[in-house]
Amino acid sequence: KQEVTQIPAALSVPEGENLVLNCSFTDSAIYNLQWFRQDPGKGLTSLLLIQSSQREQTSGRLNASLDKSSGRSTLYIAASQPGDSATYLCAVNMDSNYQLIWGAGTKLIIKP
Amino acid sequence: SQTIHQWPATLVQPVGSPLSLECTVEGTSNPNLYWYRQAAGRGLQLLFYSVGIGQISSEVPQNLSASRPQDRQFILSSKKLLLSDSGFYLCAWSRDSGTYEQYFGPGTRLTVT
Numbered sequence: 001k002q003e004v005t006q007i008p009a010a011l012s013v014p015e016g017e018n019l020v021l022n023c024s025f026t027d028s029a030i031y032n033l034q035w036f037r038q039d040p041g042k043g044l045t046s047l048l049l050i051q052s053s054q055r056e057q058t059s060g061r062l063n064a065s066l067d068k069s070s071g072r073s074t075l076y077i078a079a080s081q082p083g084d085s086a087t088y089l090c091a092v093n094m095d096s097n098y099q100l101i102w103g104a105g106t107k108l109i110i111k112p
Numbered sequence: 113s114q115t116i117h118q119w120p121a122t123l124v125q126p127v128g129s130p131l132s133l134e135c136t137v138e139g140t141s142n143p144n145l146y147w148y149r150q151a152a153g154r155g156l157q158l159l160f161y162s163v164g165i166g167q168i169s170s171e172v173p174q175n176l177s178a179s180r181p182q183d184r185q186f187i188l189s190s191k192k193l194l195l196s197d198s199g200f201y202l203c204a205w206s207r208d209s210g211t212y213e214q215y216f217g218p219g220t221r222l223t224v225t
Contacts, residue, residue, distance in 0.1 A: 032211055043118075043202055044216040051211065089156075093212055098144055098163070099171070100214060102156045 002027040004092050006103035014111050015082060021075040021106050023090035028068045031093040034100065035064050035075050038087045047088075048075070080110045114139035118203050118217040126225055131176075131190040133220050135203030138184065143205040145186040146214065147178055150200040162186060163208065198224045 003026045013019055023033070032051045036044040048064040050057045050073065056065040063076040077084055087107045091100035115138045125131060137143050147159040158171045160178035168178050175194055179187045186203060203217040 032213075034213060036216075041200075041219075041221070043218045044204075046213060046215055049211055049213045091156075091214075098146075098161050098206070098212060099158055100156075104155045 002030075002092060002094055002101045004090060004101050004103040006088075006090060006106050008106060009104065010107040010109070012109040012111060013080060015080060017080050018076065018078050019080055019108075021077070021088050021108070023073040023075070023103055025071045025073075025092050025101070027094070028071055029095060030068065031095050033064075033066060033073050033093070034091050035062075035073075036089045036091065038089060038105070040086075044089065077108075082110045082112050084108065085110045114205070114215065116203060116205055116215060116217040118201075118220050120220060121218065122221045122223075124223045124225060125193050127195055128192045131188070131193055131197070131222070133188040133201055133203075133222075135186040135188075135217055136184055137205045140184070140205070140207070142183060142208050144208050144212065145180060146204040146206075147186065147188050148202040148204065150202060150219075152199070156202070159188070193224045195224050198222055 005024045030052050034049045035047040037047050038044045048057045050064050050066045061078040066073045087105045089105040090103045117136050145162045148156045150156050162168050162180045165180050176190050201220045204214045206212045206214045
């Protein structure tokens with residue numbers, strides 16, 4: 001049974017720092033992995049989707065990497081800003097199944 | 113471009129009352145549709161998903177039901193709400209092929225009193 005873990009549960013850093021959020025999964029036979037952002041009381045915004053055959057994806061200041069063999073994905077945020085404060089969730093899609101297996105999220109606070 | 117709508121945004125209902133939450137998607141056809149619940153301090157729980165009109169799969173046996181009367185409309189219902197039904201309900205869609213990347217609506221905050 002696939003399990004997705006995000007550590008740490010919360011992270012507080014000063015503005016301007018580069019940071020890395022971690023997502024680990026127990027079964028490497030994934031179809032793809034998505035990173036989402038959720039602001040308090042809001043829906044989820046899809047940030048990046050990385051296919052099982054890819055090593056990384058980039059969008060602006062965000063870079064997601066995937067290492068299937070070690071069961072890890074990282075979300076790198078460059079030059080963090082207070083507006084990046086949110087909860088970041090990763091979710092794994094197994095073998096083109098419709099279901100996503102979710103991590104519990106990392107709550108990120110960027111201090112001005 | 114595609115847009116997903118949910119309403120109402122917030123809802124306060126007494127225990128035992130019925131529920132109807134609606135989700136519609138614009139700008140795509142034959143999407144896969146999903147209902148999730150996010151309870152306070154907990155992760156996302158998939159409740160139902162649909163791959164076509166009238167086709168509903170339930171992931172968690174409970175007090176809720178879902179229907180898809182039109183291609184881009186997904187409805188979450190209950191005949192009698194329980195206190196434990198309180199939470200944040202999210203609708204999502206994905207294409208029916210390719211990456212199945214999911215896109216979420218703004219959510220409905222339901223409080224059962």
